[in-house]
Amino acid sequence: MSGNVPTELMQVDMIASGYEWVCPECETYNREIGITEQIRCAKCNQEFEVKEAHHAYN
Numbered sequence: 001m002s003g004n005v006p007t008e009l010m011q012v013d014m015i016a017s018g019y020e021w022v023c024p025e026c027e028t029y030n031r032e033i034g035i036t037e038q039i040r041c042a043k044c045n046q047e048f049e050v051k052e053a054h055h056a057y058n
């Protein structure tokens, strides 16, 4: 029988774009791969506690 859906499809990795936040100290735009309880600004090295995670499309 022809026209069947192939049983073996190529696989891809889904990569989330990460989480974005702006440092309240120096207003540097930061991006995190995942959510942790504490984050650190890449520029001023200030640590912050993550209050809540939002999805951009919410």
Ligand SMILES: [Zn+2]
Residues within 6 Å of the ligand: 023, 024, 025, 026, 027, 028, 041, 042, 043, 044, 045, 046
């Ligand atoms: Zn900063």
